Amino acid sequence: MLSILMRPTAKxxxxxxxxxLTLRTTTTTTMKEPQPFDETTTPxxxxxxxxxxxxxxxxxxxxxxxxxxxxxxxxxxxxxxxLMRAYAARGDTVTVRSLxxxxxxxxxxxxxxxxxxxxxxGLHREALLAFRDMSAHRARPDNYxxxxxxxxxxxxxxxxxxxxxxxxxxxxxxxxxxxxxxxxALITMYFKCARSSADARxxxxxxxxxxxxxxxxxxxLAQKGESVEAVTALKEMVGAARRVEPDGGTLxxxxxxxxxxxSVDDIAFVGGVFDGMRRKxxxxxxxxxxxYVNNSMPAEALMIFNRMEAEGAEPNEVTYASVIPACGDxxxxxxxxRVHEQVEAKGLRPNIVLENxxxxxxxxxxxxxxxxxxxxxxxxxxxxSWTSMVSAYGMHGHGEESLRLFEQMLGSGLSPDAIAFVAxxxxxxxxxxxxxxxxxxxxxxxxxxxxxxxxxxxxxxDLFGRAGQVEEAYELIKTMPMNPNDKIWGALxxxxxxxxxxxxxxxxxxxxxxxxxxxxxxxxLLSNIYAKAEKWDKVETVRNVMKIRGVAKAPGxxxxxxxxxxxxxLIGDQSHPQSKEIYAELDALSARMKxxxxxxxxxxxxxxxxxxxxxxxxxxxxxxxxxxxxxINTEPGTPILITKNLRICDDCHRxxxxxxxxxxxxxxxxxxxxxxxFELGACSCGDYW
DNA sequence: GTAGGGTTAG
Numbered sequence: 001m002l003s004i005l006m007r008p009t010a011k012x013x014x015x016x017x018x019x020x021l022t023l024r025t026t027t028t029t030t031m032k033e034p035q036p037f038d039e040t041t042t043p044x045x046x047x048x049x050x051x052x053x054x055x056x057x058x059x060x061x062x063x064x065x066x067x068x069x070x071x072x073x074x075x076x077x078x079x080x081x082x083l084m085r086a087y088a089a090r091g092d093t094v095t096v097r098s099l100x101x102x103x104x105x106x107x108x109x110x111x112x113x114x115x116x117x118x119x120x121x122g123l124h125r126e127a128l129l130a131f132r133d134m135s136a137h138r139a140r141p142d143n144y145x146x147x148x149x150x151x152x153x154x155x156x157x158x159x160x161x162x163x164x165x166x167x168x169x170x171x172x173x174x175x176x177x178x179x180x181x182x183x184x185a186l187i188t189m190y191f192k193c194a195r196s197s198a199d200a201r202x203x204x205x206x207x208x209x210x211x212x213x214x215x216x217x218x219x220x221l222a223q224k225g226e227s228v229e230a231v232t233a234l235k236e237m238v239g240a241a242r243r244v245e246p247d248g249g250t251l252x253x254x255x256x257x258x259x260x261x262x263s264v265d266d267i268a269f270v271g272g273v274f275d276g277m278r279r280k281x282x283x284x285x286x287x288x289x290x291x292y293v294n295n296s297m298p299a300e301a302l303m304i305f306n307r308m309e310a311e312g313a314e315p316n317e318v319t320y321a322s323v324i325p326a327c328g329d330x331x332x333x334x335x336x337x338r339v340h341e342q343v344e345a346k347g348l349r350p351n352i353v354l355e356n357x358x359x360x361x362x363x364x365x366x367x368x369x370x371x372x373x374x375x376x377x378x379x380x381x382x383x384x385s386w387t388s389m390v391s392a393y394g395m396h397g398h399g400e401e402s403l404r405l406f407e408q409m410l411g412s413g414l415s416p417d418a419i420a421f422v423a424x425x426x427x428x429x430x431x432x433x434x435x436x437x438x439x440x441x442x443x444x445x446x447x448x449x450x451x452x453x454x455x456x457x458x459x460x461x462d463l464f465g466r467a468g469q470v471e472e473a474y475e476l477i478k479t480m481p482m483n484p485n486d487k488i489w490g491a492l493x494x495x496x497x498x499x500x501x502x503x504x505x506x507x508x509x510x511x512x513x514x515x516x517x518x519x520x521x522x523x524x525l526l527s528n529i530y531a532k533a534e535k536w537d538k539v540e541t542v543r544n545v546m547k548i549r550g551v552a553k554a555p556g557x558x559x560x561x562x563x564x565x566x567x568x569x570l571i572g573d574q575s576h577p578q579s580k581e582i583y584a585e586l587d588a589l590s591a592r593m594k595x596x597x598x599x600x601x602x603x604x605x606x607x608x609x610x611x612x613x614x615x616x617x618x619x620x621x622x623x624x625x626x627x628x629x630x631x632i633n634t635e636p637g638t639p640i641l642i643t644k645n646l647r648i649c650d651d652c653h654r655x656x657x658x659x660x661x662x663x664x665x666x667x668x669x670x671x672x673x674x675x676x677x678f679e680l681g682a683c684s685c686g687d688y689w
Numbered sequence: 690g691t692a693g694g695g696t697t698a699g
Contacts, residue, residue, distance in 0.1 A: 212695095
């Protein structure tokens with residue numbers, strides 16, 4: 001058991017590497033027979049104790065502890081404290097407590113370590129009880145105690161405000177509120193325990209400030225949803241007369257204020273703060289990558305990651321957990337695989353967070369096989385792993401598989417949460433599994449007691465709408481307990497379009513124009529409905545309304561990865577260096593497509609482009625350009641993955657089916673919310689999307 | 690011998 005500490009080589013090693021040796025050999029030595037005890041090779045007591053500071057794994061720690069007991073070294077108060085700290089770092093608060101109980105004379109320090117152990121392991125109640133017990137042991141809380149006790153209150157949230165105020169008052173008496181650590185803990189405590197930000201701000205403005213104080217202020221505001229105030233605070237910090245340099249923590253703190261919907265200016269400002277940092281610690285890199293990922297800027301996130309590598313900063317698991325989804329969002333399969341290799345090479349697996357991210361990344365890159373490979377190779381699966389796989393199947397139109405997997409998850413004993421149901425309901429809607437979807441919704445509400453959210457209703461409306469039950473979908477919207485959002489009405493409008501229901505379609509469109517008057521997609525959907533009904537005057541009206549309201553059509557844009565680069569094409573794009581060849585290839589394809597009996601569907605072309613462009617190159621949808629580009633630049637037979645920012649139009653859908661047959665290519669198109677896999681003239685969506 | 694803010698997957 002004590003073998004690792006008694007290796008014959010230990011004596012010849014200099015003091016420093018001992019801890020490394022101990023750490024590194026743990027896993028292997030546990031397999032071996034214990035080596036005979038040899039007094040001459042026993043490490044010096046100082047070195048053993050020093051090893052406690054290296055955050056040893058729990059097994060090593062227990063060995064070490066036993067060894068210290070056997071050598072009567074464990075009873076020393078200083079050593080006890082170190083042992084407590086080491087056990088706390090490994091989450092063993094029970095042992096921490098028993099070590100504490102074994103200390104005959106409790107000092108402030110021993111209390112401080114105990115309280116901190118509890119707080120860091122989520123036991124804030126126990127921490128506060130220990131704090132209360134201090135007076136009975138005549139231990140006076142000091143500048144180390146108060147920050148921990150206040151942090152315990154912060155973890156407890158609003159219910160702990162009264163206790164927290166008492167602790168604040170207790171800190172005032174010895175004048176400890178002037179201590180930076182105490183002050184900073186007070187800022188965070190008031191943000192977490194008090195409803196308004198006023199108390200926190202008051203503490204902040206009345207004290208001396210360092211970088212942590214600013215970070216606490218920014219984090220508190222950002223987490224309270226006061227995004228504008230958080231960014232303003234960051235600007236004040238940067239422009240403050242007594243300059244405080246932002247650090248990685250500053251960027252991490254402002255991050256919640258930059259989640260989806262942050263202004264371009266704010267993101268640029270934060271990017272500027274990042275660029276201006278002289279020393280960039282890993283948290284800074286990670287936060288910047290996350291900021292871009294959270295704002296749908298995966299290309300920028302990948303650029304930061306590449307810069308990080310170029311500058312020799314070491315990516316850690318947090319970095320990978322952010323950059324892997326960026327690869328997925330950007331459909332950068334090559335980059336994703338490269339990152340995956342790094343994860344493997346660094347031995348970061350098993351790591352469920354990274355593995356779950358990898359599943360999602362491969363699924364988004366159309367590599368269902370690789371997603372499944374990661375899933376199968378995992379040591380254990382949690383709700384996120386299963387949900388990732390369920391939605392991977394769903395996105396690829398494998399509704400039945402998705403359902404089977406969902407049931408398998410239930411069979412494994414995990415209980416589904418709201419997000420798992422979103423995934424499986426989504427899969428049902430995209431495969432037209434009406435009855436199954438209905439049954440699942442019922443089980444969700446009655447068996448699992450999950451209160452349906454907007455997303456669930458959105459799936460159900462979609463499910464009914466696609467299945468042609470537009471009235472039932474509308475009925476559901478009218479009876480649901482919350483206000484429908486644009487996604488819900490959009491799902492209804494989509495159903496109306498698929499099943500030519502003009503009257504309900506108009507109702508949906510009306511609501512949508514109130515909720516999202518600038519969203520061009522809804523106008524296009526409505527005009528599609530009119531076009532299908534051949535109401536050309538109405539089509540014209542919709543177009544005019546768009547002009548009057550200044551609604552710009554979102555330009556169709558398709559991405560395709562070649563080597564390390566993701567190439568982007570806009571509708572009618574002629575800016576690519578290979579533009580000539582691309583259009584030549586398209587012409588050649590068109591000729592062969594006509595031979596194969598393909599005729600242009602004017603209905604969809606009509607509403608995505610202006611009349612006069614219909615025959616010209618401006619009419620060429622981006623996905624066709626991307627496909628032609630990929631055909632030219634890859635070996636015959638290579639599968640092609642295209643990612644689109646809009647829903648694929650009918651004409652392109654028909655055209656790509658034909659192209660897949662005549663070019664002999666598997667073509668996978670990821671549009672706004674699902675995958676189309678075209679092969680041999682057919683699509684995996686079964687023309688139902 | 691001990692302390693404050695902050696980054697990761699569906």
